[in-house]
Amino acid sequence: MTDVRSSQPAAVDQRSGKRERLVSAAIRLLHQQGVERTTLADIAKAADVPVGGVYYYFKTKDDVVAAAIDAHARQSATALAQIEARERSPKGRLKALMKEFAAQSELLARYGCPLGTLCSELDKRDGEPSLAADLMRVPIEWAERQFRALGREDAYEQAIDLMAAYEGSALLANTLRDPGILTKAAERYNQWIDSL
Amino acid sequence: MTDVRSSQPAAVDQRSGKRERLVSAAIRLLHQQGVERTTLADIAKAADVPVGGVYYYFKTKDDVVAAAIDAHARQSATALAQIEARERSPKGRLKALMKEFAAQSELLARYGCPLGTLCSELDKRDGEPSLAADLMRVPIEWAERQFRALGREDAYEQAIDLMAAYEGSALLANTLRDPGILTKAAERYNQWIDSL
DNA sequence: GTCTATAAATCGATAGAC
Protein backbone atom coordinates (compact mmCIF):
# COMPACT_ATOMS: atom_id res chain seq x y z
CA MET A 1 0.00 0.00 0.00
CA THR A 2 1.16 3.52 -0.78
CA ASP A 3 2.59 5.32 2.19
CA VAL A 4 0.73 8.58 2.10
CA ARG A 5 2.68 9.97 5.01
CA SER A 6 5.62 10.51 2.69
CA SER A 7 3.60 13.10 0.77
CA GLN A 8 3.41 15.48 3.67
CA PRO A 9 5.82 18.44 3.67
CA ALA A 10 8.96 17.97 5.73
CA ALA A 11 9.11 19.48 9.20
CA VAL A 12 5.53 20.64 8.94
CA ASP A 13 2.42 20.22 10.97
CA GLN A 14 4.23 19.33 14.15
CA ARG A 15 2.07 21.51 16.38
CA SER A 16 -1.01 22.60 14.51
CA GLY A 17 -2.25 19.14 13.61
CA LYS A 18 -4.12 20.58 10.67
CA ARG A 19 -3.21 17.78 8.35
CA GLU A 20 -4.48 15.31 10.90
CA ARG A 21 -7.73 17.23 11.26
CA LEU A 22 -8.15 17.30 7.49
CA VAL A 23 -7.71 13.55 7.20
CA SER A 24 -10.07 12.97 10.11
CA ALA A 25 -12.73 15.21 8.60
CA ALA A 26 -12.25 13.55 5.23
CA ILE A 27 -12.85 10.09 6.65
CA ARG A 28 -16.09 11.21 8.26
CA LEU A 29 -17.40 13.21 5.30
CA LEU A 30 -16.45 10.58 2.73
CA HIS A 31 -18.59 8.16 4.69
CA GLN A 32 -21.55 10.47 5.19
CA GLN A 33 -21.62 12.27 1.84
CA GLY A 34 -19.62 10.07 -0.49
CA VAL A 35 -16.48 10.92 -2.43
CA GLU A 36 -18.08 12.75 -5.32
CA ARG A 37 -20.38 14.95 -3.27
CA THR A 38 -17.76 15.95 -0.73
CA THR A 39 -15.90 19.08 -1.81
CA LEU A 40 -12.55 20.25 -0.56
CA ALA A 41 -14.42 23.20 0.90
CA ASP A 42 -16.54 20.79 2.96
CA ILE A 43 -13.47 19.06 4.31
CA ALA A 44 -11.62 22.31 5.01
CA LYS A 45 -14.59 23.77 6.82
CA ALA A 46 -15.09 20.66 8.95
CA ALA A 47 -11.40 20.67 9.83
CA ASP A 48 -11.43 24.43 10.49
CA VAL A 49 -8.76 25.05 7.88
CA PRO A 50 -8.89 27.85 5.26
CA VAL A 51 -10.45 26.54 2.07
CA GLY A 52 -7.51 27.10 -0.25
CA GLY A 53 -5.07 26.03 2.43
CA VAL A 54 -5.81 22.38 1.79
CA TYR A 55 -3.40 22.53 -1.10
CA TYR A 56 -0.54 23.23 1.18
CA TYR A 57 -1.01 19.84 2.78
CA PHE A 58 -2.21 17.90 -0.27
CA LYS A 59 -1.46 18.18 -3.94
CA THR A 60 -4.87 17.16 -5.23
CA LYS A 61 -8.25 16.01 -3.99
CA ASP A 62 -7.28 12.46 -4.91
CA ASP A 63 -4.38 12.79 -2.49
CA VAL A 64 -6.77 13.73 0.30
CA VAL A 65 -8.90 10.70 -0.51
CA ALA A 66 -5.82 8.46 -0.61
CA ALA A 67 -4.68 9.78 2.77
CA ALA A 68 -8.14 9.12 4.21
CA ILE A 69 -8.10 5.57 2.87
CA ASP A 70 -4.66 4.98 4.30
CA ALA A 71 -5.64 6.30 7.72
CA HIS A 72 -8.79 4.21 7.62
CA ALA A 73 -6.78 1.10 6.82
CA ARG A 74 -4.56 1.75 9.84
CA GLN A 75 -7.58 2.23 12.07
CA SER A 76 -9.14 -1.02 10.86
CA ALA A 77 -5.91 -2.94 11.34
CA THR A 78 -5.53 -1.55 14.85
CA ALA A 79 -9.10 -2.40 15.81
CA LEU A 80 -8.69 -5.95 14.52
CA ALA A 81 -5.36 -6.33 16.32
CA GLN A 82 -7.04 -5.25 19.54
CA ILE A 83 -9.68 -7.93 19.13
CA GLU A 84 -6.93 -10.46 18.47
CA ALA A 85 -5.12 -9.40 21.64
CA ARG A 86 -8.28 -9.39 23.75
CA GLU A 87 -9.82 -12.64 22.57
CA ARG A 88 -7.80 -15.80 22.73
CA SER A 89 -9.82 -18.20 20.60
CA PRO A 90 -10.55 -17.78 16.88
CA LYS A 91 -14.24 -18.30 17.62
CA GLY A 92 -14.18 -15.59 20.26
CA ARG A 93 -12.42 -13.25 17.85
CA LEU A 94 -14.92 -13.81 15.06
CA LYS A 95 -17.79 -13.30 17.48
CA ALA A 96 -16.16 -10.12 18.74
CA LEU A 97 -16.04 -8.85 15.17
CA MET A 98 -19.75 -9.61 14.78
CA LYS A 99 -20.37 -7.70 17.98
CA GLU A 100 -18.56 -4.65 16.60
CA PHE A 101 -20.63 -4.79 13.44
CA ALA A 102 -23.88 -5.05 15.39
CA ALA A 103 -22.85 -2.19 17.69
CA GLN A 104 -22.56 0.11 14.68
CA SER A 105 -25.90 -0.90 13.18
CA GLU A 106 -27.50 2.52 13.64
CA LEU A 107 -24.64 4.36 11.96
CA LEU A 108 -24.47 1.78 9.18
CA ALA A 109 -28.21 1.97 8.55
CA ARG A 110 -27.86 5.73 8.21
CA TYR A 111 -24.76 6.01 6.03
CA GLY A 112 -23.90 2.50 4.89
CA CYS A 113 -20.64 0.69 5.54
CA PRO A 114 -17.72 3.14 5.25
CA LEU A 115 -15.67 0.47 3.55
CA GLY A 116 -18.36 -0.84 1.24
CA THR A 117 -19.65 2.50 0.02
CA LEU A 118 -16.10 3.72 -0.53
CA CYS A 119 -15.17 0.65 -2.58
CA SER A 120 -18.34 0.97 -4.62
CA GLU A 121 -17.75 4.63 -5.35
CA LEU A 122 -14.02 4.43 -6.05
CA ASP A 123 -14.60 1.67 -8.53
CA LYS A 124 -16.74 3.97 -10.66
CA ARG A 125 -14.13 6.67 -10.29
CA ASP A 126 -10.99 4.83 -11.27
CA GLY A 127 -12.29 2.06 -13.46
CA GLU A 128 -9.55 -0.12 -12.06
CA PRO A 129 -9.01 -1.97 -8.78
CA SER A 130 -8.37 0.93 -6.47
CA LEU A 131 -6.71 1.55 -3.15
CA ALA A 132 -10.01 0.55 -1.62
CA ALA A 133 -9.36 -3.05 -2.64
CA ASP A 134 -6.44 -3.09 -0.21
CA LEU A 135 -8.77 -1.67 2.42
CA MET A 136 -11.22 -4.52 1.84
CA ARG A 137 -8.45 -7.08 2.10
CA VAL A 138 -7.62 -6.02 5.67
CA PRO A 139 -10.67 -7.59 7.35
CA ILE A 140 -10.80 -10.44 4.80
CA GLU A 141 -7.26 -11.56 5.57
CA TRP A 142 -7.88 -11.16 9.29
CA ALA A 143 -10.97 -13.38 9.12
CA GLU A 144 -9.12 -15.84 6.92
CA ARG A 145 -6.47 -16.25 9.62
CA GLN A 146 -9.15 -16.98 12.20
CA PHE A 147 -10.82 -19.61 10.03
CA ARG A 148 -7.45 -21.16 9.27
CA ALA A 149 -6.73 -21.34 13.01
CA LEU A 150 -10.02 -23.20 13.29
CA GLY A 151 -8.61 -25.77 10.90
CA ARG A 152 -10.81 -24.86 7.95
CA GLU A 153 -9.28 -25.73 4.60
CA ASP A 154 -11.67 -23.27 2.94
CA ALA A 155 -10.57 -20.39 5.17
CA TYR A 156 -10.41 -17.86 2.34
CA GLU A 157 -13.87 -18.77 1.05
CA GLN A 158 -15.27 -18.52 4.56
CA ALA A 159 -13.72 -15.11 5.03
CA ILE A 160 -15.17 -13.90 1.74
CA ASP A 161 -18.54 -15.29 2.76
CA LEU A 162 -18.42 -13.51 6.11
CA MET A 163 -17.52 -10.15 4.62
CA ALA A 164 -20.06 -10.54 1.82
CA ALA A 165 -22.78 -11.25 4.37
CA TYR A 166 -21.75 -8.21 6.33
CA GLU A 167 -21.46 -5.86 3.36
CA GLY A 168 -24.73 -7.06 1.87
CA SER A 169 -26.53 -6.66 5.17
CA ALA A 170 -25.09 -3.18 5.57
CA LEU A 171 -26.28 -2.21 2.10
CA LEU A 172 -29.81 -3.47 2.72
CA ALA A 173 -29.92 -1.96 6.21
CA ASN A 174 -28.89 1.35 4.69
CA THR A 175 -31.26 1.23 1.73
CA LEU A 176 -34.25 0.15 3.81
CA ARG A 177 -33.16 2.17 6.86
CA ASP A 178 -33.46 -0.86 9.10
CA PRO A 179 -30.60 -1.50 11.58
CA GLY A 180 -32.35 -4.75 12.57
CA ILE A 181 -31.19 -6.33 9.32
CA LEU A 182 -27.61 -6.00 10.53
CA THR A 183 -28.17 -7.12 14.10
CA LYS A 184 -30.12 -10.18 12.96
CA ALA A 185 -27.42 -11.13 10.46
CA ALA A 186 -24.78 -10.79 13.19
CA GLU A 187 -26.86 -12.98 15.53
CA ARG A 188 -27.25 -15.65 12.90
CA TYR A 189 -23.53 -15.65 12.19
CA ASN A 190 -22.78 -15.91 15.90
CA GLN A 191 -24.94 -19.00 16.18
CA TRP A 192 -23.22 -20.51 13.18
CA ILE A 193 -19.79 -19.86 14.71
CA ASP A 194 -20.91 -21.51 17.93
CA SER A 195 -22.01 -24.57 16.00
CA LEU A 196 -18.56 -25.09 14.46
CA MET B 1 -43.76 4.49 -7.01
CA THR B 2 -43.84 7.71 -8.96
CA ASP B 3 -45.09 7.25 -12.48
CA VAL B 4 -42.38 8.97 -14.42
CA ARG B 5 -44.19 8.48 -17.69
CA SER B 6 -46.57 11.26 -16.73
CA SER B 7 -43.70 13.74 -16.86
CA GLN B 8 -43.19 13.33 -20.56
CA PRO B 9 -44.70 15.96 -22.86
CA ALA B 10 -48.07 15.06 -24.36
CA ALA B 11 -48.16 13.71 -27.88
CA VAL B 12 -44.40 13.67 -28.05
CA ASP B 13 -41.80 11.13 -28.91
CA GLN B 14 -44.14 8.87 -30.77
CA ARG B 15 -41.76 8.21 -33.65
CA SER B 16 -38.29 9.38 -32.74
CA GLY B 17 -37.97 7.34 -29.55
CA LYS B 18 -35.42 9.80 -28.28
CA ARG B 19 -36.79 9.80 -24.75
CA GLU B 20 -36.58 6.02 -24.75
CA ARG B 21 -33.00 6.15 -25.98
CA LEU B 22 -32.11 8.67 -23.29
CA VAL B 23 -33.54 6.46 -20.53
CA SER B 24 -31.81 3.42 -21.96
CA ALA B 25 -28.47 5.20 -22.14
CA ALA B 26 -28.97 6.56 -18.63
CA ILE B 27 -29.52 3.08 -17.20
CA ARG B 28 -26.32 1.82 -18.76
CA LEU B 29 -24.15 4.80 -17.88
CA LEU B 30 -25.49 5.07 -14.33
CA HIS B 31 -24.35 1.50 -13.85
CA GLN B 32 -20.95 1.89 -15.46
CA GLN B 33 -19.98 5.37 -14.28
CA GLY B 34 -22.24 6.04 -11.32
CA VAL B 35 -24.76 8.83 -10.87
CA GLU B 36 -22.38 11.60 -9.87
CA ARG B 37 -19.82 11.00 -12.58
CA THR B 38 -22.34 10.68 -15.39
CA THR B 39 -23.10 14.04 -16.98
CA LEU B 40 -26.12 14.91 -19.04
CA ALA B 41 -23.69 15.37 -21.92
CA ASP B 42 -22.60 11.73 -21.51
CA ILE B 43 -26.17 10.52 -21.62
CA ALA B 44 -27.11 12.75 -24.55
CA LYS B 45 -24.10 11.63 -26.55
CA ALA B 46 -24.74 7.95 -25.88
CA ALA B 47 -28.36 8.40 -26.91
CA ASP B 48 -27.37 10.46 -29.96
CA VAL B 49 -29.43 13.42 -28.82
CA PRO B 50 -28.20 17.05 -28.80
CA VAL B 51 -26.73 17.90 -25.42
CA GLY B 52 -29.06 20.73 -24.49
CA GLY B 53 -32.01 18.88 -25.96
CA VAL B 54 -32.23 16.64 -22.92
CA TYR B 55 -34.17 19.40 -21.18
CA TYR B 56 -36.96 19.12 -23.64
CA TYR B 57 -37.63 15.60 -22.41
CA PHE B 58 -36.67 16.06 -18.74
CA LYS B 59 -36.89 18.98 -16.40
CA THR B 60 -33.73 18.21 -14.39
CA LYS B 61 -30.98 15.62 -14.12
CA ASP B 62 -32.80 14.14 -11.13
CA ASP B 63 -35.76 13.53 -13.43
CA VAL B 64 -33.55 11.58 -15.82
CA VAL B 65 -32.28 9.48 -12.91
CA ALA B 66 -35.82 8.93 -11.64
CA ALA B 67 -36.94 7.82 -15.10
CA ALA B 68 -34.00 5.42 -15.32
CA ILE B 69 -34.87 3.95 -11.91
CA ASP B 70 -38.50 3.55 -12.92
CA ALA B 71 -37.59 1.83 -16.18
CA HIS B 72 -35.14 -0.41 -14.33
CA ALA B 73 -37.85 -1.40 -11.85
CA ARG B 74 -40.14 -2.38 -14.72
CA GLN B 75 -37.36 -4.44 -16.33
CA SER B 76 -36.65 -6.25 -13.06
CA ALA B 77 -40.32 -6.96 -12.44
CA THR B 78 -40.68 -8.32 -15.98
CA ALA B 79 -37.63 -10.54 -15.68
CA LEU B 80 -38.85 -11.95 -12.37
CA ALA B 81 -42.35 -12.51 -13.78
CA GLN B 82 -40.80 -14.45 -16.65
CA ILE B 83 -39.00 -16.71 -14.20
CA GLU B 84 -42.24 -17.19 -12.32
CA ALA B 85 -44.04 -18.15 -15.52
CA ARG B 86 -41.28 -20.46 -16.69
CA GLU B 87 -40.58 -22.28 -13.45
CA ARG B 88 -43.41 -23.95 -11.62
CA SER B 89 -41.91 -24.67 -8.21
CA PRO B 90 -40.66 -22.05 -5.74
CA LYS B 91 -37.37 -23.92 -5.48
CA GLY B 92 -36.97 -23.90 -9.25
CA ARG B 93 -37.72 -20.19 -9.33
CA LEU B 94 -35.16 -19.35 -6.66
CA LYS B 95 -32.58 -21.47 -8.42
CA ALA B 96 -33.38 -19.74 -11.69
CA LEU B 97 -32.71 -16.40 -10.00
CA MET B 98 -29.35 -17.67 -8.78
CA LYS B 99 -28.60 -18.77 -12.31
CA GLU B 100 -29.31 -15.27 -13.62
CA PHE B 101 -27.01 -13.78 -11.02
CA ALA B 102 -24.22 -16.18 -11.88
CA ALA B 103 -24.67 -15.56 -15.59
CA GLN B 104 -23.96 -11.87 -15.05
CA SER B 105 -20.88 -12.44 -12.91
CA GLU B 106 -18.46 -10.90 -15.40
CA LEU B 107 -20.48 -7.72 -15.78
CA LEU B 108 -21.03 -7.50 -12.03
CA ALA B 109 -17.33 -7.98 -11.28
CA ARG B 110 -16.59 -5.12 -13.65
CA TYR B 111 -19.22 -2.57 -12.64
CA GLY B 112 -20.89 -3.90 -9.50
CA CYS B 113 -24.58 -4.65 -9.09
CA PRO B 114 -26.63 -2.00 -10.90
CA LEU B 115 -29.15 -2.06 -8.09
CA GLY B 116 -26.68 -2.08 -5.23
CA THR B 117 -24.36 0.62 -6.50
CA LEU B 118 -27.35 2.80 -7.33
CA CYS B 119 -28.85 2.42 -3.85
CA SER B 120 -25.52 3.14 -2.26
CA GLU B 121 -24.97 6.26 -4.31
CA LEU B 122 -28.49 7.66 -4.10
CA ASP B 123 -28.43 7.35 -0.35
CA LYS B 124 -25.48 9.74 -0.16
CA ARG B 125 -27.26 12.04 -2.57
CA ASP B 126 -30.65 12.36 -0.97
CA GLY B 127 -29.97 11.64 2.66
CA GLU B 128 -33.35 9.98 2.81
CA PRO B 129 -34.74 6.65 1.69
CA SER B 130 -34.82 7.17 -2.04
CA LEU B 131 -36.62 5.77 -5.02
CA ALA B 132 -33.94 3.12 -5.06
CA ALA B 133 -35.44 1.57 -1.93
CA ASP B 134 -38.51 0.70 -3.99
CA LEU B 135 -36.20 -0.78 -6.58
CA MET B 136 -34.58 -2.98 -3.94
CA ARG B 137 -37.97 -4.13 -2.69
CA VAL B 138 -38.87 -5.62 -6.07
CA PRO B 139 -36.59 -8.69 -5.85
CA ILE B 140 -36.99 -8.89 -2.06
CA GLU B 141 -40.75 -9.19 -2.25
CA TRP B 142 -40.48 -11.64 -5.12
CA ALA B 143 -38.13 -13.88 -3.14
CA GLU B 144 -40.34 -13.51 -0.08
CA ARG B 145 -43.29 -14.90 -2.04
CA GLN B 146 -41.23 -17.90 -3.09
CA PHE B 147 -40.12 -18.67 0.47
CA ARG B 148 -43.68 -18.23 1.68
CA ALA B 149 -44.84 -20.71 -0.96
CA LEU B 150 -42.26 -23.08 0.49
CA GLY B 151 -44.06 -22.76 3.81
CA ARG B 152 -41.36 -20.74 5.55
CA GLU B 153 -42.67 -18.59 8.36
CA ASP B 154 -39.54 -16.48 8.15
CA ALA B 155 -40.03 -15.77 4.46
CA TYR B 156 -39.14 -12.08 4.74
CA GLU B 157 -35.97 -12.77 6.69
CA GLN B 158 -34.94 -15.41 4.16
CA ALA B 159 -35.54 -13.00 1.30
CA ILE B 160 -33.42 -10.34 3.01
CA ASP B 161 -30.72 -12.91 3.60
CA LEU B 162 -30.71 -13.97 -0.03
CA MET B 163 -30.46 -10.44 -1.36
CA ALA B 164 -27.83 -9.50 1.21
CA ALA B 165 -25.73 -12.48 0.19
CA TYR B 166 -26.08 -11.49 -3.45
CA GLU B 167 -25.37 -7.80 -2.96
CA GLY B 168 -22.41 -8.49 -0.68
CA SER B 169 -20.97 -11.00 -3.12
CA ALA B 170 -21.42 -8.53 -5.96
CA LEU B 171 -19.60 -5.82 -3.98
CA LEU B 172 -16.67 -8.08 -3.18
CA ALA B 173 -16.55 -9.50 -6.69
CA ASN B 174 -16.42 -5.94 -8.00
CA THR B 175 -13.86 -4.66 -5.51
CA LEU B 176 -11.57 -7.64 -5.93
CA ARG B 177 -12.37 -8.07 -9.64
CA ASP B 178 -13.20 -11.74 -9.13
CA PRO B 179 -16.37 -13.06 -10.79
CA GLY B 180 -15.74 -16.38 -9.08
CA ILE B 181 -16.92 -14.92 -5.79
CA LEU B 182 -20.37 -14.53 -7.31
CA THR B 183 -20.56 -17.88 -9.05
CA LYS B 184 -19.42 -19.70 -5.91
CA ALA B 185 -21.98 -17.88 -3.77
CA ALA B 186 -24.71 -18.78 -6.25
CA GLU B 187 -23.61 -22.43 -6.20
CA ARG B 188 -23.69 -22.54 -2.44
CA TYR B 189 -27.16 -21.02 -2.35
CA ASN B 190 -28.36 -23.53 -4.92
CA GLN B 191 -27.21 -26.40 -2.75
CA TRP B 192 -28.93 -24.88 0.25
CA ILE B 193 -32.18 -24.53 -1.70
CA ASP B 194 -31.94 -28.17 -2.76
CA SER B 195 -31.53 -29.19 0.86
CA LEU B 196 -34.79 -27.53 1.92
C1' DG C 1 -42.29 21.16 -30.85
C1' DT C 2 -37.17 20.77 -31.19
C1' DC C 3 -32.67 22.24 -30.51
C1' DT C 4 -28.60 25.84 -30.33
C1' DA C 5 -26.22 29.14 -27.92
C1' DT C 6 -25.26 30.79 -23.69
C1' DA C 7 -25.87 31.84 -18.88
C1' DA C 8 -25.11 30.68 -13.98
C1' DA C 9 -23.13 28.10 -10.56
C1' DT C 10 -19.86 24.99 -8.62
C1' DC C 11 -15.48 23.20 -7.78
C1' DG C 12 -10.68 21.95 -8.25
C1' DA C 13 -6.51 24.11 -8.64
C1' DT C 14 -2.88 27.96 -8.81
C1' DA C 15 -0.30 32.30 -8.43
C1' DG C 16 1.39 35.16 -5.52
C1' DA C 17 0.74 38.11 -1.12
C1' DC C 18 2.11 38.08 3.65
Next chain:
DNA sequence: GTCTATCGATTTATAGAC
Protein backbone atom coordinates in the same frame (compact mmCIF):
# COMPACT_ATOMS: atom_id res chain seq x y z
C1' DG D 1 5.89 28.21 5.39
C1' DT D 2 0.91 29.55 5.33
C1' DC D 3 -3.10 31.26 3.30
C1' DT D 4 -6.07 34.68 0.33
C1' DA D 5 -7.76 35.90 -3.96
C1' DT D 6 -8.73 34.30 -8.32
C1' DC D 7 -8.57 31.53 -12.48
C1' DG D 8 -10.20 27.95 -15.54
C1' DA D 9 -12.74 23.95 -16.44
C1' DT D 10 -16.87 21.51 -15.97
C1' DT D 11 -21.75 20.93 -15.72
C1' DT D 12 -26.51 22.02 -14.95
C1' DA D 13 -29.98 24.73 -16.68
C1' DT D 14 -32.39 28.40 -19.55
C1' DA D 15 -33.67 31.78 -23.10
C1' DG D 16 -34.87 32.15 -27.34
C1' DA D 17 -33.96 30.93 -32.48
C1' DC D 18 -35.80 27.95 -36.04
